[in-house]
Amino acid sequence: MNAGDTAWMLTSTCLVLLMTVPGVALLYGGMVSKKNIISTITQTFMITCLVTLLWFIVGYSLSFSEGSFNNFVGGFSNLFLKGVGVESLSGTIPESVFVVFQLTFAIITAALICGAVAERMNFLALVIFIAIWILLVYAPICHMVWGGGLLASLGVLDFAGGTVVHINCGIAGLVAAIVLGERKKRSRPHNLLLSLIGTSLLWVGWFGFNAGSAVAANGGAGMAMLVTQIATATAGLSWMFAEWGFGKKPSLLGILSGAIAGLVAITPAAGFVGPVGAFFIGLIAGIVCYWASTKLKNKFGYDDSLDVFGIHGVGGTVGAILTGIFAKEAIGGAAGLLEGNTGQLWLQFIGVAFTIVYTGVLTFVILKIVNLITPLRATPEEETQGLDLNQHGEQVS
Numbered sequence: 001m002n003a004g005d006t007a008w009m010l011t012s013t014c015l016v017l018l019m020t021v022p023g024v025a026l027l028y029g030g031m032v033s034k035k036n037i038i039s040t041i042t043q044t045f046m047i048t049c050l051v052t053l054l055w056f057i058v059g060y061s062l063s064f065s066e067g068s069f070n071n072f073v074g075g076f077s078n079l080f081l082k083g084v085g086v087e088s089l090s091g092t093i094p095e096s097v098f099v100v101f102q103l104t105f106a107i108i109t110a111a112l113i114c115g116a117v118a119e120r121m122n123f124l125a126l127v128i129f130i131a132i133w134i135l136l137v138y139a140p141i142c143h144m145v146w147g148g149g150l151l152a153s154l155g156v157l158d159f160a161g162g163t164v165v166h167i168n169c170g171i172a173g174l175v176a177a178i179v180l181g182e183r184k185k186r187s188r189p190h191n192l193l194l195s196l197i198g199t200s201l202l203w204v205g206w207f208g209f210n211a212g213s214a215v216a217a218n219g220g221a222g223m224a225m226l227v228t229q230i231a232t233a234t235a236g237l238s239w240m241f242a243e244w245g246f247g248k249k250p251s252l253l254g255i256l257s258g259a260i261a262g263l264v265a266i267t268p269a270a271g272f273v274g275p276v277g278a279f280f281i282g283l284i285a286g287i288v289c290y291w292a293s294t295k296l297k298n299k300f301g302y303d304d305s306l307d308v309f310g311i312h313g314v315g316g317t318v319g320a321i322l323t324g325i326f327a328k329e330a331i332g333g334a335a336g337l338l339e340g341n342t343g344q345l346w347l348q349f350i351g352v353a354f355t356i357v358y359t360g361v362l363t364f365v366i367l368k369i370v371n372l373i374t375p376l377r378a379t380p381e382e383e384t385q386g387l388d389l390n391q392h393g394e395q396v397s
């Protein structure tokens with residue numbers, strides 16, 4: 001065990017948990033209407049608790065243990081965290097720390113999905129959906145990318161979650177938004193100051209997300225932190241100028257969304273690219289995610305309430321593909337297209353396509369199963385009055 005690595009990973013774990021509660025909770029809570037803020041924040045907090053228990057019982061085992069379905073999903077050798085003791089290690093850190101660090105990734109992935117179905121999904125249906133989705137979708141993708149499974153064996157690069165977290169939640173959110181249908185009335189953000197605080201917590205917490213994924217206190221973690229900052233700032237400005245250029249005023253929501261798009265896009269690349277690559281990833285992500293969250297969404301008419309697909313699904317795809325272009329062998333041990341390795345770009349396309357298809361199909365099936373148990377959507381009356389009072393018996397005064 002290395003004490004420095006362990007201290008950094010303990011810190012990183014706290015930073016990533018901070019991203020969900022209160023980060024995502026405040027971001028999403030500020031973006032919905034006042035009558036749905038309690039509902040939105042409760043969903044995020046519930047998911048934090050639910051996914052923790054599922055991870056303890058079987059999620060970690062399915063993600064990181066070996067099993068008979070090893071290429072696609074782990075086995076059951078670590079059920080109820082069997083074998084995870086005081087002395088057990090994962091690399092140079094205690095395995096217990098690695099368990100919680102990976103748990104925080106599972107939590108935020110599930111929590112982000114809520115933004116696509118905000119203000120209209122039945123709370124019980126969401127509880128059942130998340131419980132099934134974490135085990136049938138998140139755990140297998142996590143195993144295939146980070147647990148030594150199929151995509152890892154092919155050589156697909158994903159440093160901190162472009163496929164596992166962002167494409168995964170973005171596609172799930174898009175499918176769920178389409179299956180549920182549009183809200184009765186699309187709302188405007190209730191309190192952008194809350195969203196500013198939430199986004200700021202996400203930005204700071206993302207250093208644990210990306211630099212923590214080095215799983216060591218070393219130069220790789222430092223470079224991941226540097227490129228994360230550069231890409232985020234660049235994307236915030238590129239979204240702002242894109243919005244301005246299309247005749248709109250440079251909005252707070254716009255620059256916040258752009259910064260998150262940059263955080264998302266640099267995530268798969270953070271351990272493989274240098275500052276110049278980070279700049280171009282942020283520049284492209286800000287513009288493309290702005291287009292996806294406005295033009296593309298309006299063209300097809302789906303009601304992705306808080307732009308989960310437009311920012312996370314599209315941003316994760318942009319970042320994963322650009323990793324195959326800008327990856328530098330001297331930084332992460334893998335060369336990209338600019339260093340003559342055309343094959344890496346193709347592998348990144350394979351990783352993206354596989355995640356989109358797998359997540360999309362399984363999410364659709366899970367939603368249909370949940371709908372047989374309980375209605376997916378709140379009633380029209382509940383939606384009109386707001387989910388806070390109807391489903392939680394509370395409201396913001």
